[in-house]
Amino acid sequence: MSQLTFKLNDRLYLRDPQATILGQKIVQKGIEMIDSLGFEHFTFKKLAAEVSSTEPSIYRYFENKHRLLHYLIAWYWSWLDYRLDLATNSLVSADEKLRAAIRVITEEKKYDPTFQHVNEEALHRIVVGELEKTYLTKWVDDDNQAGLFSGLKSLTKKIAGYIHEVMPDYPFPNSLVSTIILAANEQMFFSQHLPALSNIEKQLPVPEQHMKLRAFVESIVFGVLRK
């Protein structure tokens, strides 16, 4: 069986976690623990106990827990990009590709057996709750320089390209894409925790929540693009 892996920016880690068993355990348990504890209460000490190792060993893979978060979220964008390619490779029109992109962005995230040691469901919850912590820092500019955001950026660029094809004179394709990617996460969060800020009812079955989310995002994108 072929092992599919993403080649991530090597500035994301000190030692490649995909190269060793300990590294893989760090990633796998890291996802579980950040999901269950929240990023603030997650520490390398607790992670070390979970993977039967020690704090300094983990520090040899990742400079600090922020870098681990960066790594996990970069992986997530690579995964979405890969799913977008799968969803669009049979399509020709930009309009259809754009619809497919919206579907990929808004669909429910489920475990993808292609990547055995990654729990995509938990990872998605991490992206929803912790993404902002990767860029709302004093080091954004350095981190951006180092290429840590290239996953999100290339995904944005790809979808913005579809928008440009559909409506070449629309002046804000990148802004529109980054807005809907973030809004998709925010709205699911609001629907659960701050329902006054959303019209996606918490009580609905999960698949219907995602249908509504998709309808909302499409109302924005195709509203803007309607002539």
Add this chain to the structure above:
Amino acid sequence: MSQLTFKLNDRLYLRDPQATILGQKIVQKGIEMIDSLGFEHFTFKKLAAEVSSTEPSIYRYFENKHRLLHYLIAWYWSWLDYRLDLATNSLVSADEKLRAAIRVITEEKKYDPTFQHVNEEALHRIVVGELEKTYLTKWVDDDNQAGLFSGLKSLTKKIAGYIHEVMPDYPFPNSLVSTIILAANEQMFFSQHLPALSNIEKQLPVPEQHMKLRAFVESIVFGVLRK
């Protein structure tokens, strides 16, 4: 001269900071220091030194630094709400009110002499950079229960009301409003730090950046509402 103040939810503080000189200094210097240091590096110890007091004295006003952040951001939403009322009280049509709301949301935030001990410019930067930290926590549901988000919620509701008037059958007015409020902040941040995610050029003079931001937000809102 009449002193205008906002009555904020009393769950935001332990002791009303508007009632004492120390309290006012905590708010004023708190804004400056969170703006300059960033929320992570801001501590009550540093603040205590700045206001010539001690750590425990500050803890008597706010349970912890998260609550102080909540307080400042709640103040900001009250202020926006007040500015929205000023901007709309002479208007009658919902369409005009909606345009005014978009202007209030996207306009450059400048010092408002009505509130002497608050630096609104710095406060806006705090909202841009730290807002998410008030709700992306393990305590969202409790905090929401306590009414800590009522400022943002009532602002959202008000603007969503205009949308409903303009287009009664649009199913996502609240989602649309929360999305544009957040997007307005995000896009200004991206324009400065992650330009690939935005089409608002950093090099432009600040007033033109805000004009573009407004054009972007209007393209979304009036795209959706166009029949």
Add this chain to the structure above:
DNA sequence: GGAAAATGGTAGTAATACTACTATTTTTGC
């Protein structure tokens, strides 16, 4: 088979968030 390199583990440190406790000031009853 042994030196060099890579990896792992022990035991710390400085800083942070928060608090128990003591000291001082202010209020209040008479």
Add this chain to the structure above:
DNA sequence: GCAAAAATAGTAGTATTACTACCATTTTCC
């Protein structure tokens, strides 16, 4: 006017966190 009670301020801690200097062990490679 003044002592007792209540309110407020300040001192000196603690537990936890993020991180690291340094020592120990294993692996690599000639």
